Amino acid sequence: MTFGGYYYAVGPIIALLVVAVLALLLRWTFSRGRSLVERRPSRGDSSEYGLLEVVSAPATFVEAEVQRRTLLDAGIRATLAPTTEGPRVMVFPEEAGLARQLLEGRGGRP
Template sequence: MPIDAGSMHFLVGPGIALLVVAMLAVFLRWAFASGSSAPRQREELLTPVATLTRRESALALRAVLSDAGIRSTIREPAAHRADVLVFPEDLDRARALALSFGGK
């Protein structure tokens, strides 16, 4: 069956492709939706327990925390500033040790 030269048959292929892409986008949005319309609040994995001016002091506090069985790490967000971070479940014990720590 010959195709009429004046018809819009050349739009059928791209039209089908656009329809498939749109359906795929709708499916993926549904599949990966969070389940609630409220924005999720980001939970922090580590919590700052002390901010010190010297890295060496932060390392010393980290050693004290390690001796007490508390896992910690150091973040240096700016020059002359070192934050000691711990997991939330160790925060109370870590703060008590940080208050008794004299190496600021």
């Protein structure tokens, strides 16, 4: 393929086109209201969290975070889920029994 005397301009033109396409994609991805990345989190029922099992139903998010940190400090993977019924501390089923024991031992409400 020959470009005559303009062969030196082909590389920079291709590079500018690639950068322009990437800029358009990023602008579309991060634009407000139409983004596929940024979505408002939705609250669901406690049964809508896949494999996770509820081990505690505290009254406040502060209490739930304290319980979650207690489980994390004990080596149990835990998450705080804002459900439609209120905050729930959730763990995987194989760790649920131990998690309930730990939370009951420190005065938590399972």
